[in-house]
Amino acid sequence: MQELKSYLAGRWVGGTGSGQTLLNPATEEPLARASSEGLDLRAALDYARSTGGPALRALGFAERGQLLKAMADAMQAHRDELLSLAIANGGNTRSDAKFDVDGAIGTLLAYAETAAALGNARFLVDGEGIQLGRSARFHGQHIAVPRRGVAVHVNAFNFPAWGFAEKAAVALLAGMPVLTKPATSSAMVAHRVVQILVEGKVLPEGALSLLVGSPGDLLEHLGSQDVLAFTGSGDTGARIRALPNIIRHSVRVNVEADSLNAALLGPDVAPRSDMYELFLKDVVRDMTQKAGQKCTAIRRILVPQALLAEVEADLAELLGRLKIGDPADEEVRMGPLANASQLQDAIAGVARLASQGKLVIGTGARHGTRGFFLAPTLLRAGPDATAVHEHEVFGPVATVIACDGNAAEIVTRGNGGLVSSVYSEDQAFIEAVVAELAPYHGRLFLGHPKIELSPGPGTVLPQLVHGGPGRAGGGEELGGPRGLAFYLQRVALEGSRPVIQKLIGK
Ligand code: NAP
Numbered sequence: 359m360q361e362l363k364s365y366l367a368g369r370w371v372g373g374t375g376s377g378q379t380l381l382n383p384a385t386e387e388p389l390a391r392a393s394s395e396g397l398d399l400r401a402a403l404d405y406a407r408s409t410g411g412p413a414l415r416a417l418g419f420a421e422r423g424q425l426l427k428a429m430a431d432a433m434q435a436h437r438d439e440l441l442s443l444a445i446a447n448g449g450n451t452r453s454d455a456k457f458d459v460d461g462a463i464g465t466l467l468a469y470a471e472t473a474a475a476l477g478n479a480r481f482l483v484d485g486e487g488i489q490l491g492r493s494a495r496f497h498g499q500h501i502a503v504p505r506r507g508v509a510v511h512v513n514a515f516n517f518p519a520w521g522f523a524e525k526a527a528v529a530l531l532a533g534m535p536v537l538t539k540p541a542t543s544s545a546m547v548a549h550r551v552v553q554i555l556v557e558g559k560v561l562p563e564g565a566l567s568l569l570v571g572s573p574g575d576l577l578e579h580l581g582s583q584d585v586l587a588f589t590g591s592g593d594t595g596a597r598i599r600a601l602p603n604i605i606r607h608s609v610r611v612n613v614e615a616d617s618l619n620a621a622l623l624g625p626d627v628a629p630r631s632d633m634y635e636l637f638l639k640d641v642v643r644d645m646t647q648k649a650g651q652k653c654t655a656i657r658r659i660l661v662p663q664a665l666l667a668e669v670e671a672d673l674a675e676l677l678g679r680l681k682i683g684d685p686a687d688e689e690v691r692m693g694p695l696a697n698a699s700q701l702q703d704a705i706a707g708v709a710r711l712a713s714q715g716k717l718v719i720g721t722g723a724r725h726g727t728r729g730f731f732l733a734p735t736l737l738r739a740g741p742d743a744t745a746v747h748e749h750e751v752f753g754p755v756a757t758v759i760a761c762d763g764n765a766a767e768i769v770t771r772g773n774g775g776l777v778s779s780v781y782s783e784d785q786a787f788i789e790a791v792v793a794e795l796a797p798y799h800g801r802l803f804l805g806h807p808k809i810e811l812s813p814g815p816g817t818v819l820p821q822l823v824h825g826g827p828g829r830a831g832g833g834e835e836l837g838g839p840r841g842l843a844f845y846l847q848r849v850a851l852e853g854s855r856p857v858i859q860k861l862i863g864k
Pocket of ligand 1: 512513514515516539540541542543571572573577589590591592593594595597598614615616617652653750752776825830
């Protein structure tokens with residue numbers, strides 16, 4: 359069986375002990391092992407700080423952007439191999455695997471373009487200079503410079519390629535070396551990506567490190583110049599934030615966590631209209647793409663009371679048609695959940711939701727006897743149900759909720775989310791809903807049938823911010839150049855105008 363090694367301090371190293379076995383979640387066949395036991399993570403961080411950091415800071419933004427382009431090219435050259443690994447170790451259909459791998463490549467390329475627009479400066483000039491006194495000589499100017507530490511990236515299991523790339527692209531562009539830690543159960547894709555980049559000598563020495571296996575004592579060695587970007591469950595996020603070392607050194611932390619994303623069907627939408635069909639299509643795509651294991655997937659479906667029965671029947675019909683099974687079979691449209699514990703959690707979650715509502719389709723039990731399958735599951739919740747606004751079931755599971763004039767208020771019961779979507783052509787309804795939902799979300803998707811090739815609300819685009827308040831972790835990533843702020847230290851320069859202007863090259 360393949361042993362997945364970590365790439366730390368410039369070399370590939372394996373942990374001691376038996377570690378964790380990585381499986382094919384469709385067949386339960388063991389594929390690889392990973393252990394981080396005994397690895398010297400303090401030394402790995404020191405190496406990245408002292409080697410990768412200076413090498414990246416010696417380059418300007420545009421030059422770092424060329425590195426991102428080279429990363430994208432290297433991944434593209436191995437795309438088929440990466441897709442096959444995502445199918446085997448991630449339970450992805452080929453289309454799911456493309457969503458992850460092509461999303462990673464696209465994000466790297468988007469940031470390469472952002473870099474080109476920033477030119478070859480080594481720091482960012484933030485806003486205009488400000489006259490501070492009566493005379494023009496007393497002057498202020500904000501700039502933002504790369505932090506001197508390591509960007510530690512802890513990722514969730516569901517997007518091993520994109521999760522790596524969307525974080526690494528921004529940190530490397532900002533001038534910080536990266537230590538990336540994929541979730542262990544699906545680490546084969548991220549491991550192979552790093553191998554490809556190391557073999558191709560795409561990045562300067564020390565700019566990229568990889569830890570496979572459990573995080574061990576990694577976070578105990580972070581210091582005040584390091585940053586930690588975490589994606590995963592809200593519980594782990596809360597634990598990480600509360601670590602004494604993180605608090606003591608004021609380590610900058612970004613958390614991307616759970617979300618009970620909602621889709622709202624406007625009261626103006628007629629069944630069978632283009633808007634209605636788009637709504638159905640987006641809900642079905644979000645429930646089944648990656649077997650619903652997307653942080654941005656629609657979990658709550660809010661429909662006018664008068665359309666409840668029709669929407670349920672239409673969704674049941676569309677979801678019932680999907681072929682579920684081993685994604686190695688090209689006819690299969692939905693694969694398994696990522697591992698046994700995810701399946702167990704999803705089954706328990708469906709039971710919790712069903713206890714306050716009704717199963718419309720799905721049994722809430724394991725599908726089949728081999729692999730970690732759950733069939734698409736649609737529930738209906740009553741007006742007083744609370745679990746649907748509190749508990750994310752990370753699988754092909756969503757709940758329909760009937761509403762009348764209070765859709766936006768119901769959505770806010772979810773206590774903050776990554777994205778919600780609105781399907782309506784009634785401008786007054788859209789304005790009211792946006793005003794109500796905006797403070798509780800990182801992104802609002804306004805669906806319209808005339809938008810060609812609309813990716814739906816579940817796709818995270820590098821140009822727009824990703825993250826959300828409250829339950830979603832309170833973090834923010836991406837958003838074009840906005841994402842750089844997390845990795846840069848903003849500093850106000852205050853003094854003589856000519857001196858400051860010379861410093862910033864004006
Ligand atoms: P998880 O169990 O919280 O694990 C996430 C990552 O944290 C993994 O790499 C895991 O490593 C690591 N980890 C676990 N305990 C840790 C600790 N004490 N210290 C440091 N790292 C630790 O989450 P998951 O099951 O992989 O992912 C599913 C969740 O992620 C869902 O709730 C989903 O909503 C959320 N998610 C959010 C976003 C977003 O962008 N907001 C995106 C994707 C997923 P091991 O694998 O080695 O245990």
